[in-house]
Every structure is written in structure tokens, then in C-alpha cells.
Amino acid sequence: MSILNNEQHEKFRQKVRAFAEKEIKPIAAQLDENETFSEELARKMGEYGLYGIDLAKEYGGQGLDTLSYIIAVEELARVDSSQAATMCAHNSLGVAPIYNFGTEEQKSKLLPDLLSGKKLWAFGLTEENAGSDAKGVLTTAEKKDGCWIINGTKRYITNGSNPMLAGLTVLALTGEENGKQNYSTILVERNSAGFSTKRMLGKMMWRASDTAEIKLKNVEIPQENLLGIEGRGLAQMLKTLDSGRLSIAAMGLGLAQGAYEMALDYAQKRKQFGKAIASFQSTSFKLAQMVMKLELARNTLYKACLLKDAGEPFGKEAAMAKLYGSTIAKEIADEALQIFSGAGLFKNQAIERFYRDQRILQIGEGTSEILHIVIAKHLGLE
Numbered sequence: 001m002s003i004l005n006n007e008q009h010e011k012f013r014q015k016v017r018a019f020a021e022k023e024i025k026p027i028a029a030q031l032d033e034n035e036t037f038s039e040e041l042a043r044k045m046g047e048y049g050l051y052g053i054d055l056a057k058e059y060g061g062q063g064l065d066t067l068s069y070i071i072a073v074e075e076l077a078r079v080d081s082s083q084a085a086t087m088c089a090h091n092s093l094g095v096a097p098i099y100n101f102g103t104e105e106q107k108s109k110l111l112p113d114l115l116s117g118k119k120l121w122a123f124g125l126t127e128e129n130a131g132s133d134a135k136g137v138l139t140t141a142e143k144k145d146g147c148w149i150i151n152g153t154k155r156y157i158t159n160g161s162n163p164m165l166a167g168l169t170v171l172a173l174t175g176e177e178n179g180k181q182n183y184s185t186i187l188v189e190r191n192s193a194g195f196s197t198k199r200m201l202g203k204m205m206w207r208a209s210d211t212a213e214i215k216l217k218n219v220e221i222p223q224e225n226l227l228g229i230e231g232r233g234l235a236q237m238l239k240t241l242d243s244g245r246l247s248i249a250a251m252g253l254g255l256a257q258g259a260y261e262m263a264l265d266y267a268q269k270r271k272q273f274g275k276a277i278a279s280f281q282s283t284s285f286k287l288a289q290m291v292m293k294l295e296l297a298r299n300t301l302y303k304a305c306l307l308k309d310a311g312e313p314f315g316k317e318a319a320m321a322k323l324y325g326s327t328i329a330k331e332i333a334d335e336a337l338q339i340f341s342g343a344g345l346f347k348n349q350a351i352e353r354f355y356r357d358q359r360i361l362q363i364g365e366g367t368s369e370i371l372h373i374v375i376a377k378h379l380g381l382e
């Protein structure tokens, strides 16, 4: 507990930790090795109340605050990043835009199944031409006879191909206004004709998370599936990413916490020159550095969560928390592996997986370079 979180948060942390230790930890290595997406775990996470933690109870959420959600992400990532990715992508990218920008009808139709763990929803921004530059989107949605006709291909879509996927929010070009391109977000259901999806296999990290390419070929979607305001899709997606960055920051923090705990345990047990390697100052200083970085990352992230819940601007703090959380995840995983040395390079030690899993955190939902740009813009600089 700290001055930023309270007893309820810690009770909730213990509850999620118990779930992660019991349900995820024992099978994480095998799922990673076989590149298996576990529907069973994805469903169990929903049944355990890990979807919609910070959303209103009337839609099937838990009615808790942002910090509770972030603590849950931290606890999953402390044992396995793939499952944390499934949970974060569904909550922060899949459900959140529907919750924040959807009509009552859209929310009451989609949210009950998405929050109970029956179905998953994905976020479709990235394309071949649109990575860091969201304006590079080439997917089009044209109005015809009361429908949107959508054409395009989305890639790297988390949760995008497994049988639990009910659909995704697609960012598409919807014409021009005053010489400027208009982007809108549209809810596209998986069972629509012309929708096809293929899992993208062979990732170095998050191997048990489902990453997919989704093709939309003349997909006909009713006009009422527009999410939010026509022409405001880009702003809505970028707003979604502000919150999404909090969860990536939490994934970095949780992964780093898990790596630190493993390294501490190993350093106390492994003996060389007749002593535990933890007794060498070069090892204990590494561990001291890790604890300091964890503290700083946690404080930065929790402050951003408190700002969000207080209705204050938090975009700069979320960007800093994501940039810093992903940076220390890399540093701590690397130093932890150094403490394990030879033993850490083999798959029977979880640190090997943690070392691979941290790499995406400096790339997804804004690369580290783009986050520097975001922070600089908050300072009034370009």
C-alpha cells in the first residue's frame, strides 16, 4: 500500500494475484511454447470479473476505479504477459470505445456478452500503411442504401481471430470535408459477409496472445453501427489510446515486478565462491536499482490513474507512464537475466519468456519514439 492506493486496492490485488497464480502461472510456459491462445482462460478471466473492472455495474462491469483495473493488469503481467495482453486489449481497446462513445442501444446490445467473458471485441486501427501514423489508414467505408460498405485490411489485431471474437471497431476513411479526409469508427460484427480473419503466427513475444490480420471485402454494415460521431473517428481512437497506454504501462510494471522477484529469489539461492550471489555488491546493487525503478514507475502510473478518475487531463502522464514502464521493463528483465546468467537462457526459467515479452511494450500503442513526440507536444513543442 502507498499514499496513492488504499486497502481495497490491496485486497483486490490479492484476489487477482490468487487467480493469476492458480489459473495462469502453471500453464503459461506451455501456452507460450505451443503458441496456443486459450479460450478457456479468456472465458475464465471474464467469469472472474476481470473484464469491465472500471465500468458501471448496470452494463455488467465491476464499478471499481481505474487504479483497480491497472492493479489487475499488473498482477496478470507479473506471471504472464500474453494473458495480460488478452485482457488489456479486450478492456482498453475493445470494450472502452463502445462504453465511451456508444449509444445506449449499442452498449446494451454488446456489453453484457463482452463483460461476462462470453465474447471478445477488438480494436482495428493498424494497417500496412498505418502504424505510427494513424492517418495512413486506407480502409474505406462508403454510405450506400442505409449501409456502410467497408473495404480494407487491418493487421496486428489483438484477439482478432479466435472463436470468441464477436467483432471489432474499425477506423475507416469516410469521405472528405473542406478538403480534409474524414475518419470514422464503425462497429463491425464478425459474422458479416466479406469478413475474414487469419491468425499471424511466429511472434517472438506474447506467443499465447491472438494476433490477426482481418480482411474486409465489401462488408455491409448497417449505418447505425457508426460509433460516436461521424468524422471524429481518429480523435476517438487517439483518446482510446490515452487510456490504453495506462494498461501497457501496467504490463511493463507487472512484468518488471515479476522479473525482479524471480531474480531476488535466484540470487539468494545460487551460490558461487561459497556465497549466495546476492551477497556480491554487483548483484545487490542491481536489485536495489530494480526496486527503485519499480517504485518510480508505480508512482507515475498510479498518479495518471488518479488524474483520470478525478476527470483531469491525463494524456501526458499516461504517455510518460507508458514510456517509463516499458523502459524499466526492458532494463529490469535484462538485469534479471544477467543475474540468472546461463540458467536464464533456457526455457525452463520464466525469465527467458519475460525477457522476450517485454520487447513489444516499447512498440505497441505508440512506439517509444512516438511517445516522446506526444510528451513534447504536451510541452507545446513539435
Ligand SMILES: Cc1cc2nc3c(=O)[nH]c(=O)nc-3n(C[C@H](O)[C@H](O)[C@H](O)COP(=O)(O)OP(=O)(O)OC[C@H]3O[C@@H](n4cnc5c(N)ncnc54)[C@H](O)[C@@H]3O)c2cc1C
Residues within 6 Å of the ligand: 089, 093, 122, 123, 124, 125, 126, 130, 131, 132, 133, 155, 156, 157, 158, 159, 206, 211, 360, 363, 364, 365, 366, 367, 368, 369, 370
Ligand atoms: C503483437 C501486437 C499487437 C498489436 N495489437 C494491435 C491492435 O489490437 N490493434 C491495432 O490497431 N494495432 C495493434 N498493434 C499495432 C501497433 O500499435 C503498431 O505496431 C505500432 O503502433 C507501431 O506501428 P508499426 O509497427 O507499423 O511501426 P512504424 O510506424 O512503421 O514505425 C517504425 C519505426 O519508425 C519510427 N517512427 C515512425 N514515425 C516516426 C516519427 N514521426 N518520428 C520518429 N520516429 C518515427 C517508430 O518509432 C519505429 O521505431 C499491435 C502490434 C503488435 C506487434
